[in-house]
Amino acid sequence: MRNQTVLISGASIAGPALAYWLDRYGFTVTVVERAPVLRPGGQAVDFKSETHLTVLERMGVLDEIRRRETGRTDVIYVDDRGREKARMTGEFLGGVVEILRGDLAEVLAEPTMGTCEYLIGDSVTALVESPSGVYVEFENAPARTFDLVVGCDGIHSRVRGLAFGPERDYVTYLGYYYCAAGAPGWGHDPAHKERNTAQAWHAPGRTATAGGSKAAHLYVFASPELDYDRRDIEAQRRIVMQxxxxxxxxxxxxxxxxxxxxxxxxxxxxxxxxRGDYTRGRIALVGDSAYGNTLGGFGSGLAVVGAYVLAGELAVADGEHTVAYARYTEIMRRYAKIAGNPNGGRFLSPKTAVGIRLRNWFLGSPAFGLMMKYGDNAANDIDLRDYEVAAGV
Incomplete structure (x- = not known):
């Protein structure tokens, strides 16, 4: 049954990682990506643990990711007169290895560009499941039927919306917004892989950071939920300015x-x-669409591990999705708990002056080191099965 057809929606991190493994196991894969091009650069993302690196190594992409990795960046919180108040270490922000998001997508997608079908500049508009497959309509491409469909299309997943229901039923707003603007210019230069620094200024409920590897500018602010056009960039710039x-x-x-x-x-x-499974019928969710938590710190690792597990379970089950999907949910529901609690906004941009002082104290305390150690342990808390051996590939 491994000659099944699989549609993957999204070509950022989880999507091309899943395409790689499914292609390796003999599935016929199509990837649809809404963006008009796969662009390099962008905001930096990171991997936190040896577990994450093990998956990347098994994919054969770890060396290239290390070649493109950005430098470590300490964020120094200063007052209006430039006096240092606290420091957030590059080890906390950048994990074990950090790379620009677009560069990572390019590295992950490259191995399957010649063997998988990529529909760039297109998106899914309708899903109709039947006992024999999923009929899929696209914005541009002709409609067709696939054996399985997987949504790897982020927190605002279109696949999840079509198959599971409205976003409001599954996505909880955490009381903050963030804005990243301007990719760092030094990300590829080997001469700049030493430690760098960025400066951050804060007021209750607002933090602005300039420089570093995550983005040229990073803004985090508390706010009631906003109503704005996600396609109107100029209107969004005005929101940040205000x-x-x-x-x-x-x-x-x-x-x-x-x-x-x-x-x-x-x-x-x-x-x-x-609240239930990460799957529904023949449709599954991987990465942020299933267990995303913005600025929670583990999204990239969860995406590549989730892709590895789902593809491996499908291979071991010889394409029997009901068995594979149940195992995938069981494994990832336990592992994805790591993303279940952190509110990055509350930590990066406390809403009160007292909260800012407590955050600054915490960053310099032994408790911060213990929190980092706990995160490292949790990111390794999974037994990665060797699916190639189990599936006889």
Whole structure:
């Protein structure tokens, strides 16, 4: 049954990782990606543990990821007069290895560009399941039927919306927004893999960070849920300008640069909470669409591990999706608990002056080291089965 056809929606991290493993196990894979091109650069993402690196190594991409990795960045929190108040270490922010998101997508997709079908600049518009497959309509491509469909299309997953129901039923807003603008220019240069620094200015409920490997600018702010057009970038720039107006330090200079910075991205900090399985019928969810938590710190690792597990269970079950999907949910529901609690907004941008002082104290305390150690342990808390051996590949 491994000659089954599988449609994967999304070509960021989970999507190409899943395509790699399914292709290796003999499935016929199509990947549809809404963006018009797979662009390099973008905001930096990271992997936190040896478990994550093991999956990347088994894919044969770890060396290339290390070649493209960015440098370590300490974020220094300063007051309006430039005096250091706290420091967030690059080890916490950048994990074991850090790479620009677009570069990672390119590295993950490259091995399957010649063997899998990629529909770039297209998206799924309808899903109709029957006992024999899933009939899929696309925005541009002709409709067709696939044996299985997997949504790897992020927190705002279209596949989840079509198959499971409205986003409001599965995505919880965490009370914050974040904006990343302007990819760092030094990410590829081997001369800049030493430690770097970024500066951050804070006020209750607002933090603005300039420099470093995550983005040229990073803004995090508390807010009631906003209603805005996600396609209107200029309107989103105005939201950020208004929210950070009146802050001191280097923030006025940041806002003056904001209009010229590329790769602008604004979104809510939200958490996906699926109360049941990560699957429904012939349709499954992997990565942020299933267990995303914005700025929670483990999204990239969960994406590649989830892809590895789902593809492996399908291979071991010889394509019998009811068996494989149940095992996938069982394994990943336990492992994905690591993303279940952190609210990155509350940590990065406390809403009160007292909260800011407590956060600054915590960053310099032994408790911060213990939190990092707990995160490392949790990120390794899974027994990675050797699916190639189990499936006889």
């Amino acid at each position: 929210r950070f107006a009146g802050m001191g330090g280097g923030v006025p200079d940041m806002l003056a640069e904001l209009a010229q910075l590329p790769d602008f991205y604004l979104d809510s900090l939200s958490q996906v909470r699926l």
